[in-house]
Amino acid sequence: MNLRLHIWRQKEPGAQGMLKAYDVADVSEHMSFLEMLDVLNERLLENGEDPVAFEHDCREGICGTCGMVINGRPHGPEPKTTVCQLHMRSFHDGDSITIEPWRASAFPVVKDLVVDRSAFDRIVQKGGYISVNTGNAPDGNAIPVPKVNADLAMDAASCIGCGACVAACPNASAMLFTAAKIGHLHALPQGHAEKGARVYNMVLAMDDEGFGACTNHLECEAACPKGISSLFIAKLNTEFVITSLL
Amino acid sequence: MRRLIEVWRSTVFQKWVMAITGVMLGGFLLAHLAGNLLIFVGADDMNAYAVELRELLHGSAIWVMRAVLVISLVLHVRAGIVLAQRNRTASGGRYAVTSYQRSTLASRSMLLTGLLILSYVLYHLAHFTFGAIHTEYYHYIDSMGRHDVYRMVVESFRQPVITILYVVAVIVTGFHLQHAIASAFQTLGINHPRYSPSIKMGGTLLSILIVIGFISVPMAIIFGLVQ
Ligand code: HEM
Ligand code: FES
Numbered sequence: 308m309n310l311r312l313h314i315w316r317q318k319e320p321g322a323q324g325m326l327k328a329y330d331v332a333d334v335s336e337h338m339s340f341l342e343m344l345d346v347l348n349e350r351l352l353e354n355g356e357d358p359v360a361f362e363h364d365c366r367e368g369i370c371g372t373c374g375m376v377i378n379g380r381p382h383g384p385e386p387k388t389t390v391c392q393l394h395m396r397s398f399h400d401g402d403s404i405t406i407e408p409w410r411a412s413a414f415p416v417v418k419d420l421v422v423d424r425s426a427f428d429r430i431v432q433k434g435g436y437i438s439v440n441t442g443n444a445p446d447g448n449a450i451p452v453p454k455v456n457a458d459l460a461m462d463a464a465s466c467i468g469c470g471a472c473v474a475a476c477p478n479a480s481a482m483l484f485t486a487a488k489i490g491h492l493h494a495l496p497q498g499h500a501e502k503g504a505r506v507y508n509m510v511l512a513m514d515d516e517g518f519g520a521c522t523n524h525l526e527c528e529a530a531c532p533k534g535i536s537s538l539f540i541a542k543l544n545t546e547f548v549i550t551s552l553l
Numbered sequence: 554m555r556r557l558i559e560v561w562r563s564t565v566f567q568k569w570v571m572a573i574t575g576v577m578l579g580g581f582l583l584a585h586l587a588g589n590l591l592i593f594v595g596a597d598d599m600n601a602y603a604v605e606l607r608e609l610l611h612g613s614a615i616w617v618m619r620a621v622l623v624i625s626l627v628l629h630v631r632a633g634i635v636l637a638q639r640n641r642t643a644s645g646g647r648y649a650v651t652s653y654q655r656s657t658l659a660s661r662s663m664l665l666t667g668l669l670i671l672s673y674v675l676y677h678l679a680h681f682t683f684g685a686i687h688t689e690y691y692h693y694i695d696s697m698g699r700h701d702v703y704r705m706v707v708e709s710f711r712q713p714v715i716t717i718l719y720v721v722a723v724i725v726t727g728f729h730l731q732h733a734i735a736s737a738f739q740t741l742g743i744n745h746p747r748y749s750p751s752i753k754m755g756g757t758l759l760s761i762l763i764v765i766g767f768i769s770v771p772m773a774i775i776f777g778l779v780q
Contacts, residue, residue, distance in 0.1 A: 313649070326649055379652030405650040412645045477647075477656060478640035480564075510565050519643035520564035520636045522663065523736040524656035538744045545742030548569050551560040 308334050308400035312347070314359055315407045317416050320423075324416065326405065336396040340383060341366060341373065343395055360419040368392040368532065371467030374474070375420045376407045381471035381530045389469065389532040409470050411479035413517045424470050426516040430485055431468075433512035434492070435501045456494045463491035465533040475530030478519030482540050483527035485513045490539035493546070503550035510547050564639065567632045572740035574629035575733055581622055582726070586766045592779055596703035600695050603702040630671060637664040659732040666729040673722035680715075681705070687715065707779060710771040720768055727764035731757050 309332045317324030331347050338346070341363050348358035364372035368389040375390055377383035383393045398404065406420065414422040452460075464487075472483035489506055492498030498505075521540060528537045560566050588606075591599040607615055659666070676686070684691030690708045693701035709715050734756030738744070743752070773779040 376648060376650075379648055379650040380654070407648050407650070410644065410647050412643055475654075477644060477653075477661060479644040480640070510563055511559060514562075514564050517643055519640035520568055521740075522568075522636070522640070522660065523732075523739045524653075524660050526653065526655050529654035536744075536746070537739065538746070541739050541742045541744035544565055544569060544740055547563070547565045551556070551563075551566070 308336065308395070308398070308402075310334055310343075310398065310401075311403045313403065313405040314419070315416075316357075316359070316419055317408075318418065320415055320417055324419075326407075334395050336394065338395045339366070339391060340377070340393040340395065341391050360417075360421045362421050363391055366391040369467060371469035374409060374469045374471060376409065376474055378405055381409065381474040382469075382532050386529070387532055387534045389467075392532075409474035411470075411473045411518065413479065413481070414470060414473060422470070424468070426518070427468050427470065427481070427484060429516060430481065430509055430512045431488060433505075433508040434488060435505050435508070450496055452495060460491050460494035463487045463494065463535065463539055466491070466531075466535055467533060469532065471530045471532060472527035472535075473518065475526040476519065476521075477524055477526065478522055480521045480527070481513050481516070481518040482521040482543065483531060483535060483537065485509050486539035486543040487535050489543055489546070493542075502546070503553075506543065506546045506550050510543070564636065567636055568740055570628055571632045571636070572737040574625040574632075575737055576741075577621065577625040578629060579730070579734070579737075581618075582763065586763060589770050590766065592703065592706060592770055593773065596695065596701070599703045599706075600697070600699045600701060604699055626671075626674075630667065633664055633667050657732065659728050660736070663729065663732060666725050669725045670722065670729060673718070673725070676718070677722070680709070687712075706770070707774050710774040716771045716775065719771055723764055723767040726767075727760045730760040730763060734759060 309330065312329045312331060313326045314329060315324055316327045329347060331343065334343050334346070341361070344359060344361060351358045361375060362372045364370045366373070368391060371389075373389055373391045374382060377390065377393075382388060382390045383397065385393055385397055408414075408416050408420045409422045409424075411422075413426045414424055417423050466484060466487035468484065470484070473479050473481050476482075489509055492505065493502055523537075525537050528535070588599075588602060591602055609615065653661075679685040680687050687709060690705045693704040693708075695701040695704070710719070735749075735753040738749075738752050738756075770779075
């Protein structure tokens with residue numbers, strides 16, 4: 308298939324960027340979206356042009372490194388799919404595709420489609436550390452965890468920190484990310500020791516990074532490649548208000 | 554103390570304040586609607602209700618209610634504006650192409666509908682509560698010597714301008730509520746895969762009922778069902 312891409316090109320942080328059009332011919336429907344960009348980049352390199360910068364690592368949908376907004380949707384049109392797992396069969400011959408970086412002032416553009424997501428790392432750092440020296444790895448079932456809680460923790464822990472929630476949110480809020488991190492630890496007994504401090508510090512860190520506030524549009528939930536539920540945001544709201552007022 | 558200030562300023566707490574104050578305002582709206590619907594019962598009941606409201610607990614109740622309402626409104630509006638400004642800065646420079654999946658026109662225009670409600674509320678208070686505008690309808694006295702609220706309402710809504718403004722404001726409020734009701738549940742921590750879809754539906758349904766309820770008053774007057 309033949310495609311026309313409109314890709315955000317920006318030389319460096321703070322520079323004026325713009326959408327630039329590229330035609331890509333003979334794209335196989337079996338290619339992943341990133342492979343399609345690889346093909347474009349090879350051609351750009353052959354012509355002595357600057358290739359399109361984008362991030363990727365595992366290319367199997369588990370690391371959270373990749374991410375770009377495709378026709379207004381983070382990670383593109385398929386639900387619960389990272390862009391590395393998105394395939395060209397989701398598009399049609401002659402399609403025009405607009406590709407933009409995550410947009411949020413807390414995620415400044417580094418170059419083209421690459422944004423700086425270290426704000427997420429700083430939020431996670433505020434989540435605290437395990438203050439007890441636990442020695443060797445404990446016996447698997449030494450601490451009983453009810454199945455419901457284990458499942459809940461696993462659901463939240465499936466967050467790969469890609470930032471699609473922020474990119475999708477009209478307010479660039481990081482609530483789904485923060486709520487998933489908090490929700491995952493709080494569903495387990497090991498996470499209870501520092502529960503109050505964790506919610507408090509992570510929410511404040513999230514605000515300090517300049518993310519927006521949640522207005523319950525729930526775009527994040529729709530965009531999340533792991534389908535993380537807004538349930539965790541509701542839980543975070545309650546936990547934050549209760550712990551900070553007590 | 555520093556902690557309290559930090560908590561107060563946080564987005565999560567301000568959002569929670571919005572939800573609590575929003576629920577207070579919503580509760581008032583329902584009570585107000587019930588009061589308005591007395592017009593279908595009759596002039597006597599409506600005017601008697603107005604007197605009772607002002608004299609409840611030796612006239613102190615209405616001032617407590619007014620204080621709670623004014624505080625709620627101020628906190629709600631303040632948080633709404635502060636958060637909206639923050640969100641604008643945070644999202645700065647958005648996409649060339651947008652494709653919303655879950656948000657709605659209502660959820661994306663909360664500040665606009667809110668500010669429209671606020672302007673209407675000020676006008677509405679000046680008209681019916683303070684009698685500062687449209688004064689010609691304010692001074693009716695009924696046969697028992699009471700402030701004739703019934704006649705004030707009926708005569709007022711015979712003016713097309715007053716009715717049109719009112720209907721528009723009610724629809725805008727319905728729009729605000731359509732997102733607000735389900736949203737308040739989420740903010741207050743109530744989210745369940747089984748019940749959330751019903752909460753959303755219920756919110757929309759309640760908003761529609763509130764709109765119909767409020768609009769039924771001028772419609773009944775215009776079509777002569779209430780004289
Ligand atoms: C009849 C009066 C009003 C009622 C019943 C009402 C009710 C509500 C409720 C229940 C919410 C949901 C809170 C949440 O999402 O948790 C809300 C949100 C909101 N209200 Fe109101 N409201 C009223 C008037 C106003 C006014 C006068 C403004 C003026 C600025 C306003 C601005 C907002 C904004 C901006 C939001 C969204 C905030 C957010 O999503 O973060 N509202 N309202
Ligand atoms: S590259 Fe690892 S998730 Fe896409």
